[in-house]
Amino acid sequence: MLEKFRLTVDSPLGPLPNPHGANPSGPWGEDAASGAAVLSGLTSCLAVVPVLATQLQEVMGEIETGILGISGSFEDMARRAREAVSGVFQDDSTTAAKDSRTGITHLVRETRETLGRLLQRVEQTSRISAATVRRMKEIERRMNSLNRTLCDIDEIAKNARLLAINGQIEAARAGAHGAAFSVVATETANMAKHAMAASQNMREIIGTLSAEIAAGSVELRDRAAADTEDAARSRAEVNGTLDTMALIHDEMQTAMEQARENSRSLARDIGQAVVALQFQDAVSQRIGHVVQTLQDVHGAVQSILGGGPPAGSPPADNGAPARDWTVQMADRYTMASERQTLAASTSRQARNARDPRDNVELF
Amino acid sequence: MSKTALIVDDSTSIRQMVSFTLKEAGFDVIEGTNGQEALSKAQGRPVNLVITDLNMPVMDGMTLIRQLRAKPEFKFTPILMLTTESQEAKKQEGRAAGATGWIVKPFNPEQLLQVVGKVVR
Structure with a gap:
């Protein structure tokens, strides 16, 4: 009961x-x-x-x-x-952010171009150095030729001196008639002596110049070779750095895009959670x-x-x-679901599920 | 300058969720637990949007809308009803009272912001 x-x-x-x-x-x-x-x-x-x-x-x-x-x-x-x-x-949609992204790409390109120009100058300097070395070699060769000419002058001076000595002997034999000829022979001997001294001086100067030119030429050639080698190494290093920079930039772009997508996904998840809660x-x-x-x-x-x-x-x-x-x-x-439950309990009506897309109406 | 929204609901959790959604969209938010409290809090403050529940103690949402519309400063303010009630008669009553729109709970934050974007200039 x-x-x-x-x-x-x-x-x-x-x-x-x-x-x-x-x-x-x-x-x-x-x-x-x-x-x-x-x-x-x-x-x-x-x-x-x-x-x-x-x-x-x-x-x-x-x-x-x-x-x-x-x-x-x-x-x-x-x-x-x-x-x-x-x-x-930093609000990726802003002009500054876009400028920053394009700026990095621009920077990499600019650096490559600047490096290219720098290397061109180094190579140009190297070529000029090589030309200078060639010219110095030519000067050295001409100096050697000058040396040979000086040898000829020495030979002429020796002959002139010998001729002067013979002239003095002949002048002494001639006695009073050869006095004037003796003066000419003496002057000729002095000229030959001066010519030999001048030739010797020139040979010493040319020797010093040749040695300096040869040393400078070697130094310039070595420097040019080192510059070319340094430039090639620098080009490889900077290119490697720029490649790494470009790679990091690409990875950062990918990570940023991923973070952006994660943020959107999180917002969607939170929205669904808010609906569920x-x-x-x-x-x-x-x-x-x-x-x-x-x-x-x-x-x-x-x-x-x-x-x-x-x-x-x-x-x-x-x-x-x-x-x-x-x-x-x-x-x-206050809810359709409550009324549907009541109606279903009292008159066995089927419950109708509400379409969640129909929940907004603007008047 | 950010806009101000007045959220009126006797449910703390709903107020919190609506408030969270609107703050994310840049709104300053004032909250009221019923119509009477909302009227008091809105007094003398510029309000750009009102979102109110229908069934609340002390003063319900329909009465709140009528009283707000009677004030010159709320004559053109968008007022959205956010309620579990979906009866057509109630919606028409809300429309007659001066509601701008009717949203049946549960609301989707993204959808709510779309609606707010349409009614708030």
Whole structure:
């Protein structure tokens, strides 16, 4: 008997049934003992209804606290992600960011061009050095030729001196008639002596110049060779550095694009999480409505047990309290899903799922 | 200068999520737990957008909209109803009260921002 009451109290869609079936003679039938037992059991059951309502309200409070914590965490995650991404990109869409990206590419290209020009100059200098070395070789060769000419002059001077000596001998034999010839022979001997001295001086100067030119030529050739070698090594090093720089730049671009995509993905995930977390608001409302109805049912049953009119429900409409409860619940509902559940429970209507894309309407 | 949004809902979690979404879009946010509190907080402050729930204690969203529309400074302010209620009759009532649009919960942040972008100039 008590079981019947439990069933009807748990489902307040219909009137409280008379435990004695269709017998309308009294609130609990003719069997006083049986009625007392029913009252006792029903009173005992009723006592838990406010507790259940409180339990539901507390559960909803706990769920809301949890949801607030999760939602706050999402907010922190989104903020940190935004800060991280903005730290990398500095708003990647800005003109400055675009200038920076193109600037790096431009810098690499400019550096390559500058390096190319520098190396061209080094190679040009090297070529000029080689030409200078060739000219110095030519000068050296001409100096050697000059040396040979000086040797000829020396030979001429020796012959002139010998001729002068013979002239002096012939002048002495001639006596007074050869005095003038003796003067010419003496002057010729002096000229030959001066010519030999001048030739010797020139040979020494040419020797010194030749040695210096030869040393300078070797030094210039060695320097030109070293410059060419350095230039080639520098070209390889700078090209390697620029290649690495370009590679790092490409990797950074890829990483930035990846970070951008991750940021977009995170925003989508957080958006979906925000939608999912709103279950708490809907559940809170539905449970709130259930709690209110439970409290109304509790009040109504208490009134009936106390012998008074049902409390917590609207006045009976044509003696059909079942309809009153349904209407009261429907008036309280704020969601289509609640109304669909009620309709499905009362008229076995199929529930219709709402299309989430239809949830916005601008007037 | 950033725009200001007034968010009115008795659910702390919904206020938090809407607030988070709008702050991400650059809005300054004022929050109210019911219509009465929202009216009080909006007093004398420039508000560029109102997003309100329908069913709230003390003062519901419909009453709030009517009272806001009665104020000259809110005559052209976009007011969006964000509610679990999806009944056509309620929507028409909201429209008559002066609501700019009606969004049924749960809302998608991206979609909410698209709607806000359409109504806030």
